[in-house]
Amino acid sequence: MDIIILGQQLMGYIPLGDIVLYLAPVNLFMFASALAFTTLIAISRTETQVEAGVGTLKDQEVKVDKDEFKIRRFLAIVCGLATAGAMITGDLFNFTLFVCLIGIVNIGIVAAVKQIDVLDAAFQYGLVAMIAILPLFGGAAMILASTGTISLLEIAHIPTTFMMIFGSLLLFLGVAGETGVAPFYATKAEMFRTPGSPFLLIIHLSSLLVIIRVIEILLIINKPF
Amino acid sequence: MSASVLVPTVVSPIVVSLYVPAIFTGLIVGLIGLMAIAYQKDDLNALILTDIVGMGMLILVAAVGTDLAEALILPGLVVELAEILAISEILMSREMRKKGETAELIPLPTSMDMEVMTTAPTFLAIILIVYGAFLSGFTGGAVAGGGILFYIISRRMRGVPSDTWEGIAGVSGIAWCLWLVGFLVFFVFPQYWLLALFLAAFGVFIKVAFKAGLIGVIGREEFNKK
Numbered sequence: 330m331d332i333i334i335l336g337q338q339l340m341g342y343i344p345l346g347d348i349v350l351y352l353a354p355v356n357l358f359m360f361a362s363a364l365a366f367t368t369l370i371a372i373s374r375t376e377t378q379v380e381a382g383v384g385t386l387k388d389q390e391v392k393v394d395k396d397e398f399k400i401r402r403f404l405a406i407v408c409g410l411a412t413a414g415a416m417i418t419g420d421l422f423n424f425t426l427f428v429c430l431i432g433i434v435n436i437g438i439v440a441a442v443k444q445i446d447v448l449d450a451a452f453q454y455g456l457v458a459m460i461a462i463l464p465l466f467g468g469a470a471m472i473l474a475s476t477g478t479i480s481l482l483e484i485a486h487i488p489t490t491f492m493m494i495f496g497s498l499l500l501f502l503g504v505a506g507e508t509g510v511a512p513f514y515a516t517k518a519e520m521f522r523t524p525g526s527p528f529l530l531i532i533h534l535s536s537l538l539v540i541i542r543v544i545e546i547l548l549i550i551n552k553p554f
Numbered sequence: 555m556s557a558s559v560l561v562p563t564v565v566s567p568i569v570v571s572l573y574v575p576a577i578f579t580g581l582i583v584g585l586i587g588l589m590a591i592a593y594q595k596d597d598l599n600a601l602i603l604t605d606i607v608g609m610g611m612l613i614l615v616a617a618v619g620t621d622l623a624e625a626l627i628l629p630g631l632v633v634e635l636a637e638i639l640a641i642s643e644i645l646m647s648r649e650m651r652k653k654g655e656t657a658e659l660i661p662l663p664t665s666m667d668m669e670v671m672t673t674a675p676t677f678l679a680i681i682l683i684v685y686g687a688f689l690s691g692f693t694g695g696a697v698a699g700g701g702i703l704f705y706i707i708s709r710r711m712r713g714v715p716s717d718t719w720e721g722i723a724g725v726s727g728i729a730w731c732l733w734l735v736g737f738l739v740f741f742v743f744p745q746y747w748l749l750a751l752f753l754a755a756f757g758v759f760i761k762v763a764f765k766a767g768l769i770g771v772i773g774r775e776e777f778n779k780k
Contacts (some may be wrong), residue, residue, distance in 0.1 A: 345741045422626055429633040436640045440647065448648035452597065455641035459604040460591070462637065463584045466630050467614035473626075474573065474618045 342419065349480060351419040355545065359538050360416040366534055367409025370527050371402065378524040391524045401438055405528040408434040412535040416542055421479040424546065425469045428539055432458040432507040435532045442523040450519030457506050465503025471496030472550060481549050489551050497550045504543045508536035569619065576617035584610030601641055608634040679705035686763060695762025702763060726761050733757030
């Protein structure tokens, strides 16, 4: 057990047949924070937005009714668990599947809202997420083809080739599209405008954590140091 | 390319040389889909065109051509279908909000009074379920589910209240747990592979059968609303 990834000593791994989860300090920290946030979300209640009427006293409360609250809480918990899973998985393809699950659940969290603008934004985000499947899975498949394995612990020992760099570029494009970071952020920001705040925050947190994790994976694959 | 290092000697060179063309095919298919989406103004057409991009993804994964790639195509396909379902659901609810109308989940034709629905439902359903039990696994589940679905539809046509199907949903969930437990046993205790195999095979049989039967439950709920 003297594998060192990115200068950190592995604290151990959980071999479940082919699926090997590995525990390193950074991953464990992100895993724990994702789980803690999910717990907070599971026990919290939604905020109530107030839409102010300009020039009048007709302020309007925007509340989340109970059915919508339940389904949103469920989807937010699924999103948190998927994020936590993506943090400690030692398998490239499982990582892509977790990222896809996060994308689908993000759409689902805002699916039941009543504002047309938000639904419109969610639709555009969904199209981008759908298109991003191509580079995401394609990149993972290219890395699989050029290394013969999808286990990150094995890939860490294989010298980098051109196809691996190309594949990891595609992988990064895919994650960027799926989590809605920089170039695709505009649609995702619209999605935050719905009522029901604590559940919406998991959309934000999941993309932040996944981006950190994908950078770690790209460093493992490409070994620049 | 560099991939040739890892290819076993039994694989013929033609197959190996197909890898790079297949990658380019996948990327070109994806680009064609993207160009089509860029030109498209209609939202529904854009959604349908994203499926082409998904096909490109499947080509890229399939290009690897190993057993592992075969195992990875299935989750890829499932993810693609799930995303397209989620997005179409968003599109539908947006259009419904815009127009202020609601639509049924599964629009069934109201008049399905065919002869076969009243004369032979039980017999045909039993035959299908027994045959499905012999097949077991996913195929058997689909066959038996067809039988259950047929039975429910024909019962509904005769006006008999079918309240018992709610329990079926619960059994389906339990069977799914059996299936998952079977897979877990495969990973954790590989020496009990026979038990795991049977758990997985019959779990997925019951689950798929009742899942197809659930369509009948949903249809009945829609029927009762009227």
